[in-house]
Structures are given as C-alpha cells and as structure tokens.
Amino acid sequence: MQVDWLIVGAGFTGAVLAERIASQLKQKVLIVEQRDHIGGNAYDYHDEQGVLVHQYGPHIFHTNAKHVWDYLAQFTQWRSYYHHVLGVVDGKSVPIPFNLNSLYSLFPPQYAAKLEQALLSEYGFNVKVPILKIRESAPSEDLKFLADYIYRNVFHSYTLKQWNLTPEELAPSVTARVPIYISRDDRYFQDTYQGLPKNGYTPLFRNMLNHPNIKVLLNTTLSDIEGEIQYKRMIYTGAIDDFFQHIHGELPYRSLHFNFIHTPVEQYQAVGTVNYPNEYHYTRITEFKHLTGQRSFGTSYVEEYPQVYVRGKNIPYYPIPKDEYRLLYKEYEAEAQKLAGKVLFAGRLADYQYYNMDQAIARALSLFDKVICQA
Amino acid sequence: MQVDWLIVGAGFTGAVLAERIASQLKQKVLIVEQRDHIGGNAYDYHDEQGVLVHQYGPHIFHTNAKHVWDYLAQFTQWRSYYHHVLGVVDGKSVPIPFNLNSLYSLFPPQYAAKLEQALLSEYGFNVKVPILKIRESAPSEDLKFLADYIYRNVFHSYTLKQWNLTPEELAPSVTARVPIYISRDDRYFQDTYQGLPKNGYTPLFRNMLNHPNIKVLLNTTLSDIEGEIQYKRMIYTGAIDDFFQHIHGELPYRSLHFNFIHTPVEQYQAVGTVNYPNEYHYTRITEFKHLTGQRSFGTSYVEEYPQVYVRGKNIPYYPIPKDEYRLLYKEYEAEAQKLAGKVLFAGRLADYQYYNMDQAIARALSLFDKVICQA
Ligand SMILES: Cc1cc2nc3c(=O)[nH]c(=O)nc-3n(C[C@H](O)[C@H](O)[C@H](O)COP(=O)(O)OP(=O)(O)OC[C@H]3O[C@@H](n4cnc5c(N)ncnc54)[C@H](O)[C@@H]3O)c2cc1C
Ligand SMILES: Cc1cc2nc3c(=O)[nH]c(=O)nc-3n(C[C@H](O)[C@H](O)[C@H](O)COP(=O)(O)OP(=O)(O)OC[C@H]3O[C@@H](n4cnc5c(N)ncnc54)[C@H](O)[C@@H]3O)c2cc1C
Numbered sequence: 001m002q003v004d005w006l007i008v009g010a011g012f013t014g015a016v017l018a019e020r021i022a023s024q025l026k027q028k029v030l031i032v033e034q035r036d037h038i039g040g041n042a043y044d045y046h047d048e049q050g051v052l053v054h055q056y057g058p059h060i061f062h063t064n065a066k067h068v069w070d071y072l073a074q075f076t077q078w079r080s081y082y083h084h085v086l087g088v089v090d091g092k093s094v095p096i097p098f099n100l101n102s103l104y105s106l107f108p109p110q111y112a113a114k115l116e117q118a119l120l121s122e123y124g125f126n127v128k129v130p131i132l133k134i135r136e137s138a139p140s141e142d143l144k145f146l147a148d149y150i151y152r153n154v155f156h157s158y159t160l161k162q163w164n165l166t167p168e169e170l171a172p173s174v175t176a177r178v179p180i181y182i183s184r185d186d187r188y189f190q191d192t193y194q195g196l197p198k199n200g201y202t203p204l205f206r207n208m209l210n211h212p213n214i215k216v217l218l219n220t221t222l223s224d225i226e227g228e229i230q231y232k233r234m235i236y237t238g239a240i241d242d243f244f245q246h247i248h249g250e251l252p253y254r255s256l257h258f259n260f261i262h263t264p265v266e267q268y269q270a271v272g273t274v275n276y277p278n279e280y281h282y283t284r285i286t287e288f289k290h291l292t293g294q295r296s297f298g299t300s301y302v303e304e305y306p307q308v309y310v311r312g313k314n315i316p317y318y319p320i321p322k323d324e325y326r327l328l329y330k331e332y333e334a335e336a337q338k339l340a341g342k343v344l345f346a347g348r349l350a351d352y353q354y355y356n357m358d359q360a361i362a363r364a365l366s367l368f369d370k371v372i373c374q375a
Numbered sequence: 376m377q378v379d380w381l382i383v384g385a386g387f388t389g390a391v392l393a394e395r396i397a398s399q400l401k402q403k404v405l406i407v408e409q410r411d412h413i414g415g416n417a418y419d420y421h422d423e424q425g426v427l428v429h430q431y432g433p434h435i436f437h438t439n440a441k442h443v444w445d446y447l448a449q450f451t452q453w454r455s456y457y458h459h460v461l462g463v464v465d466g467k468s469v470p471i472p473f474n475l476n477s478l479y480s481l482f483p484p485q486y487a488a489k490l491e492q493a494l495l496s497e498y499g500f501n502v503k504v505p506i507l508k509i510r511e512s513a514p515s516e517d518l519k520f521l522a523d524y525i526y527r528n529v530f531h532s533y534t535l536k537q538w539n540l541t542p543e544e545l546a547p548s549v550t551a552r553v554p555i556y557i558s559r560d561d562r563y564f565q566d567t568y569q570g571l572p573k574n575g576y577t578p579l580f581r582n583m584l585n586h587p588n589i590k591v592l593l594n595t596t597l598s599d600i601e602g603e604i605q606y607k608r609m610i611y612t613g614a615i616d617d618f619f620q621h622i623h624g625e626l627p628y629r630s631l632h633f634n635f636i637h638t639p640v641e642q643y644q645a646v647g648t649v650n651y652p653n654e655y656h657y658t659r660i661t662e663f664k665h666l667t668g669q670r671s672f673g674t675s676y677v678e679e680y681p682q683v684y685v686r687g688k689n690i691p692y693y694p695i696p697k698d699e700y701r702l703l704y705k706e707y708e709a710e711a712q713k714l715a716g717k718v719l720f721a722g723r724l725a726d727y728q729y730y731n732m733d734q735a736i737a738r739a740l741s742l743f744d745k746v747i748c749q750a
Pocket of ligand 1: 042
C-alpha cells in the first residue's frame with residue numbers, strides 16, 4: 001500500500017493533520033492507531049446503559065482561540081456548557097478555583113466578608129492572584145491565614161494525591177499558576193469559547209476523518225506495519241521515547257485508573273466535577289450528564305485514581321512537570337530534529353507536554369501551515 | 376502491505392471468516408469495508424438520545440443451530456428475548472404469524488371458537504399450516520373464509536407493499552411459507568435459541584475482530600485498494616454482479632428507507648414490532664427498547680418504507696425472490712467458479728440469497744471447515 005503520509009495516532013493531533021493534508025493538499029494519508037477506536041484520549045462512547053461517557057476522563061472543550069473553535073465547527077455543532085467544579089473542604093462543597101463565593105461557603109459570613117474586603121482592597125476585583133504570591137508577600141494576617149488555609153486544604157493535599165509529589169517538588173510553572181479568583185464567577189474556565197461537541201467527540205472525529213484520502217488502521221502500532229507500507233513522510237504523535245527505543249532512558253508519566261459507575265438515579269452530584277483534595281483515594285468524581293446534557297434514566301460517573309505509570313501496563317496520561325524530565329526530553333527532541341525531513345513529531349506525547357485539546361489542535365494547525373505547507 | 380487473505384465486507388460473513396482464519400489458521404487477514412463501521416447490516420449504535428438502535432432495521436437473533444449459538448457466545452453474552460409482532464387488521468392489533476389468539480383478537484368470541492374448532496379438528500394442535508394450502512383444499516366454508524380473510528388483509532397487501540409484487544408474482548417458495556399457526560404461542564420465532572447480544576451487535580463484532588492477525592480498513596471499497604495490497608486469496612462478501620462489473624446484467628434487489636424517530640415517552644408501542652399490512656406507507660414499526668431491554672428516558676423507533684433499489688443510490692437489502700433472477704445469478708456463479716482457487720464468494724450479497732444471521736454464520740463456518748481448511 002502506497003500513501004503520501006503515514007500518521008501514527010488518531011487523537012486530535014493526528015486527526016487534524018490528516019484532515020488538513022487530505023482536504024487541502026489532496027494527498028493520501030494512512031493513520032495507524034494502536035487502540036481499537038479513533039479519538040485518542042478524547043474518545044467517548046455510550047456505556048451499557050446508554051449514557052455517553054468519556055473513556056479517558058472528562059473532556060471539556062475550552063479555548064480563546066477563535067480559529068480553533070471555528071475549525072472544529074466544520075465537523076460538529078456545539079453544545080454550550082460552562083463547567084463547574086466543587087471541592088470538598090472540611091465537609092463543605094466550595095467552588096473551585098477558590099473565589100469569593102468559596103469564602104462564603106466555607107467561613108462564617110462576617111469572617112468571609114472581612115477576607116473578601118481584604119482581597120478586594122489589596123488586589124481589586126476580577127483578578128486571579130496566585131496563592132503562592134499571597135503566601136509570600138502576606139499583606140495582612142487575614143490574607144496569610146487564607147492563603148495558608150487554601151494551600152493546606154486544597155492545593156497541597158490534591159497535589160500529593162495527583163502527583164505523589166509535594167508542590168515544592170514540581171516545576172514552579174505548575175505551582176505558580178494556582179489562583180484565588182477575586183470574583184463571583186463560579187465557572188471552572190473563563191475562556192471565550194466553551195462547550196462540548198453536540199453529539200460527542202467520537203462523531204466529531206468520524207466527521208474529520210470521513211474523507212476519501214484518509215484511511216485508518218485500528219489495532220495497529222507503528223511497529224506492526226513498519227516496512228509494509230510505503231510512505232513519503234511520517235507524522236508521529238506517540239511517545240517520543242518509544243519512537244527512539246528509550247535510548248536516553250524513559251520519560252516518566254503519571255497514569256490514572258478510571259472507575260466507571262452507573263447508578264439508577266436521575267442525578268448523582270450537583271455539578272459536573274467534585275474534587276476530593278483530602279478524603280478518599282480518588283482525586284475527583286465527574287458525572288457525565290452535566291457535561292453532555294443527556295437526559296437518561298440513570299446516570300454514570302467516573303472516579304479518578306492517580307497511579308504510577310509503568311510502560312506496557314497502563315496509559316501515559318500526564319508528562320511529569322519537573323525540569324529534569326524536560327531536559328531529558330530535549331535529548332529526544334535533538335534526535336527528532338535529525339529526522340525532520342522524513343518524520344515530524346507533534347502532540348501531547350511526542351512533545352512531552354501537557355496540552356489542552358485546543359492547544360493540541362492549534363499546534364497541529366500551525367505545524368500544517370508553517371512546516372508542511374512550506375515544504 | 377502483505378496479507379494471506381483479503382476479505383471484502385465486515386458483516387457476519389466476513390467477520391466470521393476473518394476470525395476463523397486468524398485464530399485457527401494463524402494467518403493474516405485484511406478486511407476492507409466500504410462503510411464507516413463494522414457489522415454489515417447488523418450494525419447497531421446509540422442514537423443522539425443514547426438509545427441503542429439498529430441502523431439497518433431490527434435484527435433479532437434466532438437459530439436452531441446450537442453450534443452457531445455457541446460459536447457467537449465466545450464473543451458476547453446473550454440477552455434472552457422472544458420477539459412479538461402484532462399486525463394491524465381492521466383496526467385491531469393481532470398476533471403475527473396468525474394463530475389461535477389472533478382469531479380471538481379479531482372475530483367475535485363464538486365465531487373465533489368455531490374457527491378454532493375447525494382448524495383443530497382438520498389439522499391438529501401445534502402445527503403450522505400454509506394459508507395457501509387451506510385456500511386450495513378448502514375443507515369447509517369457514518376455513519375457506521378464514522384463509523381468504525388472512526390472505527387478503529394480511530398477506531396480499533403486505534406483500535404488495537414490501538415487494539411491489541403480488542404474491543402470485545413471487546417465487547412459490549416464498550408464498551408457500553406463510554402459515555396459520557394452530558397454537559397459542561405468540562412468539563414470532565419458535566427457534567430453540569433466541570436473543571440479542573447483551574451489549575449489542577457492534578461490540579460482538581469488535582470482539583470477533585479483536586485479534587492481532589486481523590486488520591480492518593473502513594471507508595474502503597475493493598476497487599480503492601486493488602493492486603495496492605498483496606494477498607494470497609480473497610473472500611468476497613459483496614454483490615456478486617458488482618464484482619463482475621455486471622457483465623450479465625444487474626441482479627435486482629429491494630431496498631428500504633428507514634425513518635428513525637425519538638420521542639420522550641417511556642414506551643411507544645406494546646411489542647417490538649407492529650406490522651401495518653393495509654394502512655400507511657411503511658410496512659412496520661419497531662421500537663428498540665423491547666428488543667434490547669434498555670431502560671432510558673425516552674424511546675426510539677423506526678418506520679420501514681420499502682423502495683426500489685437503484686445501484687449507487689440506496690442499499691441492496693433483499694434479493695428479489697423470482698426464479699428468473701435466480702437463473703441470472705447462476706450465470707455469475709459460473710464466473711465465480713472459475714476463480715475458485717483465488718477468490719471465494721459467500722454471504723447474502725455474494726450468494727444472492729436472503730440469509731438470516733444464523734444462516735449467514737453457518738454458511739461461513741462451513742466454508743471455513745469444508746473449503747478453506749481442506750485447501
Ligand atoms: C484525564 C484527562 C482529562 C483531560 N481533560 C481535558 C479537558 O477537559 N479539556 C481539554 O482541553 N483537554 C483535556 N485533556 C487533554 C487532552 O486529552 C489532550 O489535549 C489530547 O488528547 C491531545 O491529543 P493528542 O492527539 O496529542 O494525543 P492523544 O489523544 O493521546 O492521541 C495519541 C494517540 O496515538 C496513539 N499512539 C501512540 N503511540 C502509538 C504507536 N506507536 N502506534 C500507534 N498508535 C500510537 C495513542 O493510542 C493515542 O490514541 C485531558 C487529558 C486527560 C489525560
Ligand atoms: C431489514 C433487515 C432486517 C433483518 N432482520 C434480521 C433478523 O431479525 N434476524 C436475522 O437473523 N437476520 C436478519 N436480517 C438478515 C441479516 O442482515 C443478514 O443475515 C446479514 O446481514 C448477512 O451478513 P453478510 O455478511 O452476508 O452481509 P452484510 O451484513 O450485508 O455485509 C456485507 C458487507 O460488505 C460490504 N461490501 C459490499 N461490497 C463491498 C465492496 N465492494 N467493498 C467493500 N465492502 C463491501 C457492505 O458494506 C457490508 O457491510 C435482516 C436483514 C435486513 C435487510
């Protein structure tokens with residue numbers, strides 16, 4: 001079989017590039033995907049009770065990039081949706097990220113009002129202030145208490161569960177980001193464009209890949225077909241250290257175990273996601289009907305248990321954000337550069353970089369425009 | 376790409392043969408399927424409201440062949456299910472095939488009892504008597520009336536809708552089969568094994584094809600990849616006249632238009648299928664929740680509208696059971712025989728023969744045992 005492009009992986013990165021190459025350049029693409037489905041980690045399906053669930057954890061689409069939103073709109077209608085997350089702290093469910101409403105959910109009203117006043121007069125309204133910044137500068141005893149309280153009861157314990165590392169052990173870029181949001185906006189994301197594909201992610205992928213120049217081989221790894229397919233160039237969206245047979249050592253990841261539960265009640269929890277920073281072994285529970293808007297007899301939700309990643313045993317989800325691993329990645333990136341004429345690397349696993357979906361798509365679109373079309 | 380077998384079509388015929396060849400002979404198979412899914416006409420999926428529906432009309436599995444039932448049980452659990460069909464006759468819904476209960480649903484009790492008595496004394500209990508036989512031999516005025524009544528109000532009109540032919544114009548083998556069932560058994564089928572795959576047909580197919588020796592290329596016709604794949608032998612499950620570019624003329628088919636409807640009520644009709652021999656343009660309506668046992672908020676059903684088949688425009692569903700077309704098929708069969716060492720033909724479309732699923736599977740299993748394994 002002869003194609004112009006061999007693409008490894010049918011997630012957003014692979015699918016967007018296949019779609020662009022097939023529709024814009026009119027070239028032939030073969031995608032090989034090791035799983036038995038398209039969509040990568042965004043894959044969704046109806047469970048045995050007919051509830052639409054996300055096999056690899058809840059995926060909410062959010063972006064400020066109009067061109068990404070519009071690009072996807074060719075392949076799906078959108079369902080408007082604002083994601084809401086509550087965190088259980090001292091037995092109370094409070095809006096996450098921590099905001100002015102969270103103060104009132106957690107503290108006695110007068111004390112909450114005092115903290116609110118302190119935040120407003122120190123930082124103003126509608127700003128996100130990193131709690132580490134508050135902790136360090138500690139403009140008042142009250143704000144120092146607040147920052148410590150959130151740090152201890154929300155941030156530190158959640159980080160330990162999620163990464164099995166303390167915030168101090170992670171790259172500063174991660175820990176620096178966690179804010180108090182001085183606002184009454186309870187939405188988890190503030191992006192201009194938010195929602196879910198109206199009929200789900202998998203139909204969106206099916207529409208993207210429904211082109212006569214695109215063929216997809218499922219249940220197939222790159223090594224399964226190496227030497228058997230003739231292609232001019234390759235795009236690789238798998239783990240970059242796998243590609244180079246780990247010659248420089250393994251790039252570490254954090255994995256997750258997902259426990260799906262169906263229960264014959266109309267609604268299981270008040271919002272899409274509830275975080276459990278302190279209690280239980282799971283970090284969070286997501287109920288899908290909130291996200292998808294589906295009306296159904298019962299409901300399905302998923303518990304997420306962070307796990308050590310062991311190659312060949314479970315799935316690499318999150319690159320571990322530590323600077324030493326970034327350096328290790330750089331060694332692989334240098335190997336990749338040597339192949340640039342023949343093989344392009346892109347995506348969450350190939351770039352060893354956590355991307356939201358919109359970032360993965362923006363990266364793929366820009367690779368197409370700047371590199372592939374210029375060649 | 377090099378394989379031992381190229382299989383055209385991912386319906387039951389192609390999937391069973393792929394599974395046998397991969398698992399028993401350890402040979403490599405590539406399936407090409409023109410549709411964007413596996414499963415052929417047995418394909419099912421969850422619609423936008425999460426109700427499991429059958430895209431190509433309702434499929435109920437029923438067989439007397441234990442080996443077929445047991446074979447499939449490797450790939451699915453079974454949901455036990457007896458299909459019930461009601462036919463609307465003179466505004467009453469009566470069990471179909473026509474049986475003793477149908478008499479009581481339709482006629483005044485005394486008259487029904489009289490007809491029942493006449494049937495029992497003429498033919499005995501628990502037998503199926505073709506209505507054409509009753510009509511011809513007409514043992515009594517009452518039975519002649521009954522046979523005429525059913526012929527006119529159920530059989531003749533349904534046949535006209537379904538085939539756009541009168542019963543007289545069809546092959547006698549078809550019309551001869553329609554019975555009165557002298558029994559109180561309201562089930563549509565009397566086979567020993569009846570049911571549906573517990574999680575649906577598509578997961579059953581996914582399990583069958585989940586083997587390292589099997590690869591599937593969707594959205595791909597045979598002609599798309601001809602010359603690009605190296606294979607030793609081919610199994611072709613598509614339309615036999617397509618394969619030979621219609622050199623002897625086209626084999627005619629009957630097609631169907633399916634109109635799917637979702638409605639936010641618990642249940643739409645009393646049983647799985649309701650036939651409309653006389654009224655409306657559709658022949659029947661099937662509500663899927665009866666078949667699948669799914670509990671869901673609303674319900675989905677499908678109306679079936681028979682249509683003329685036009686190649687390239689709609690789908691060939693039923694070979695038209697007329698002797699002249701059988702003869703035309705024989706000319707293609709002779710062409711096929713010449714290729715026997717290289718290409719095998721099997722399935723509903725390649726044999727130009729209506730098969731129930733169990734028959735298609737039995738045919739594939741026997742082709743494997745008797746022809747492929749002996750080669
Ligand atoms: C738990 C979780 C929740 C998330 N939630 C959100 C969210 O709410 N919003 C958001 O924007 N983003 C979210 N994301 C991020 C999102 O999943 C990624 O942005 C997206 O998956 C990136 O797409 P990708 O194509 O780069 O990688 P992937 O989706 O991982 O696709 C890569 C594909 O390549 C295949 N592959 C790898 N190696 C090989 C090989 N050798 N041969 C064949 N195939 C191979 C893999 O099987 C996979 O299907 C979440 C991620 C996780 C883990
Ligand atoms: C409306 C309806 C209701 C039915 N209900 C029942 C029921 O209740 N119970 C029961 O037992 N049976 C039922 N059947 C019969 C059942 O559908 C068949 O037994 C079964 O589909 C036969 O499988 P197959 O593989 O031979 O053919 P198919 O399922 O038709 O598979 C053939 C496949 O080959 C593909 N193909 C054809 N040509 C090419 C080509 N050139 N290139 C690539 N791919 C190609 C087609 O797209 C198709 O997917 C029903 C059939 C219909 C039409």
